Amino acid sequence: MRLIAAIETNEQHSNSARFLLLAALSALSIGLAGCNTAAPIDTISIDSTQGTDENIASLTDVIRRNPSNPEGYNVRGSAYGKSGKYSNALDDFNRAIQLNPSFYQAYANRALIHRSMGNLAEAANDYNRALQINPRYDVAYIGRGNLYRQAGRTNEATNDFNRAINLQTTDPRAYHNRGLIKQLNNQHTQAIEDFSTAISLAPNSPEPYNGRGISYVALNDDDNAFADFNRAIELDQRIAESWANQGLIYERRGEKSRAAKSYARAAQLDPKYRPAVDGLARVR
DSSP: OHHHHHHHHHHHHHHHHHHHHHHHHHTTOOOOTTOOOSOOSOSOOOOTTTTOHHHHHHHHHHHHHOTTOHHHHHHHHHHHHHTTOHHHHHHHHHHHHHHOTTOHHHHHHHHHHHHHHTOHHHHHHHHHHHHHHOTTOHHHHHHHHHHHHHTTOHHHHHHHHHHHHHTTOOOHHHHHHHHHHHHHTTOHHHHHHHHHHHHHHOTTOSHHHHHHHHHHHHTTOHHHHHHHHHHHHHHOTTOHHHHHHHHHHHHHTTOHHHHHHHHHHHHHHOTTOHHHHHHHHHHO
16 A cells, blocks of 8 residues: 555654754744644553553453453453553454454554554554444544655645544544644644644643644744643653753743753653754753
8 A cells, every 4th residue: 555655754754854843943943844843642652540450351351241242342452552462452353343344443443553553554444444334433534644644645634634623523633633734834823723622622632732832933922832832841741842842942032051951851851852952952
């Protein structure tokens, strides 16, 4: 599938674009065309509550009592995915689909596992199958749209995000990832609107705050950008990008000692994050 080869190539391009953008900003340049800094909200995060051994054991008991119910395997597969046990998750989703070949939710769940494992062709096929079964399934449009976005096929990605939004999705990923594309196209006012909607739907997620903050910087609105970067840090202090973004604002304000502290924290969290390393070298 041509989509997959493009994804594999453009994942590296996306990382490079994030570095080049913030490096340019840190040099106090406002040339933000091609910006794509905030990460998409589309990967499986490890969840210590949903993926606990105790929870999985409880779900296993449910399956043992009713082994022909596909829903039990679907739920346990999600728990395995949350715990990072992707092979076990795939086994459960395979079993759920075997029991119910029209189980479109299981196809979309399996697609996310495949994507997390790097099986991008399988992920695309599963999203397509889910949409064949249920053309109104917003989750599959969002998942497939993000595959397109990472492959550089932004028009097709936007179409999928628009479909999900037109279906009145309450999933913040549709707005966040569409905002990334608008940001890429230098449509920062529209991107801010999408990031703001994503924030209203997921107020405890730091990613859209970082995304919106970058677009505020592009519009020379450093005060709102600074507020967004600080909020991203409040929500999760373990994200290097948030600290580097904060350092950028301090640097633009001429507060080099504070910028150095922020860049140093970002570099401590991710020693390979070049915007932090380069920013720190500039302000020391």
